[in-house]
Amino acid sequence: MYRRNLLAAALALPALARPALAQAVPLPVVASFSILGDMVRQLGGSRVAVRVLAGPDVDAHTFQPRPADAAAVRDAALVVRNGLGFEPWLDRMLRSAGRKGPVAVASTGIRPRAMADDGHGHGHGHAHGQDPHAWQDLANGRSYARTVAAALAAADPAGAGHYRDRASAYDARLAALDAWVRERIATVPEARRKVVTSHDAFGYFAAAYGVEFLAPQGISTESEPSAAQVGRLVRLLKQQNISALFLENMANPATLQRLAAEAGVTVQGRLYADALSPPDGPAPDYEAMFRHNVGLLVPAMAG
Incomplete structure (x- = not known):
């Protein structure tokens, strides 16, 4: 009897241990x-298991959440956001979903870059005139990663x-x-490091890597440039012989195409600023985004 009980217990051990x-x-x-x-x-x-709200090629400035998104936010073990006023719609969603769990702000500890107002209302599309696009400096991206990793460990100590x-x-x-980006930018003479893009999302990149970015559309993709702004940029393109003119992946191309036509220059390609590409595109992840952008910017600036 003792042996039969011992055998039964031994056979049961793998089944009992399996869940652990x-x-x-x-x-x-x-x-x-x-x-x-x-x-x-x-x-x-x-x-x-990651659920992304504003996905590839989606403009996070104008994102409209769905009911299923609110449910996902409510039930997630962790919500990760950018902060710096980038996702005002998420504040409303967190409240309406009754979110009780942790929310990690990836930009925690980063000194925000001020967004200057150009006199036409641009620069105030985000909280307190802050530029939220801090990930465009890889030093900030490394800080984001440390913050997110700490939040994951807190949510999942095991x-x-x-x-x-x-x-x-x-x-x-x-x-x-980051070192590669600096090496590539250094191959362009300082006087040639000028770029025109759809909207002003590259301020941190500009400060970190010594490139001047000009944008007819200001900080928000919702704003429309005035005729005077477009005219100033046309004159600047002609006077300074700027050849680096780029669309962004989720911006309306009409303004930049008009600017290119009036200045007699060619749009050089599509940069990724606020959103990645789909998996089969040129910027499916954060690292690929930098390689793609710099790969276009350097030869365009060099002319």
Whole structure:
């Protein structure tokens, strides 16, 4: 009898142990827009299941959440947002969804860049005139990653070592990418480092890497440039022989195409600023976005 009971207990052990040995259900995480969604995936790997609200090629400035998004926000173990006034719609969603869990603000600890008002109301499309596009400086991107990794570890303490290891590897890649960007920009004479883009999303890039960006559309993709603004840019393009003229992936091309026609220059391509491309596009992740953008900017600036 004793032997039969011992055998039965031994046979039952694998079945009892199986749930403890099985991989945990992935941590449900909601990211406000595609760039943060990619960071969460890079840092979390198989331990996270990421839902992105404003996805690839979606303008996070004008994003309209759906009821299913509110449910995802309510039920997620962690919500990750940019902050700096980038997602005002998310404030309303968090309230309406009755969100009780943690919300990580990726830009925590970053000194925001002030958005100057040009006299036409641009520069105030975000909270207190702050420029929210801090990820356009890779040093800030590394800070974002540290903040997000810490939030993941707090939400999933059993995976803290996993997130720490992935964060270390990711940080090394971003540091190397930052050095590569600086090397590529340095090949362009300082006088030629001038670019015109659809809207003013590259202020942090400009400050970090020594490139001057001009935009007829101001900080928000919702704003429309005045005829006087377009006229000033046309004169500037002609006077300074600027050849780097770019669309952005989710901006209305009409204004920039008009500007190009009046200045007699060619639009050089499409940059990614506020959103990644779909997986089959040229900027499916944060690192690829920088490589794509710099790969277009350098030869265009050089003329």
